[in-house]
Amino acid sequence: MEKIPMTAGGHAALEVELKQLKSVERPAIIRAIAEAREHGDLSENAEYHSAKEKQSFIEGRIKELEGILSLAEVIDPAKLSGTIKFGATVTLVDEDTDEEKTYQIVGEHEANIENGLLNIKSPIARALIGKEEGDSVEVRTPGGDRAYEVLKVAFI
Secondary structure (H helix, E strand, C coil): CCCEEECHHHHHHHHHHHHHHHHHHHHHHHHHHHHHHCCCCHHHCHHHHHHHHHHHHHHHHHHHHHHHHHHEEECCHHHCCCCCCCCCEEEEEECCCCCEEEEEEECCCCCEHHHCEEECCCHHHHHHCCCCCCCEEEEEECCEEEEEEEEEEECC
């Protein structure tokens, strides 16, 4: 199996989610299923079927998180330097709109564009890999071609 690159923060967030699912969500859904069973006929019991569906989702997510965490390779961006690579925090300026954006390039399981966490497999991240401050980057995005200039690269 291939290792999954991840920052320490992303790894910790997945561990917190896994602990929450195992220690809070799983016991709560087991209680809900037991309570729904007490209501009688299971074939027409919407509460029971809903609880079983939620249990299936929780168990699936637990297995998924355990698999991801078992393959995780935690990388500390503070120990890196040089050109843009995994873990880099990059400040870009859109050459058309002069809008500045800052992203950290992270693994796909911790990516969240609203929080500035850019999936390493995204078109922008792939275009940035290997670049350095002052470089211009052309990116083909679903919204059309964009041009960015790299203003700053940091490894925090």
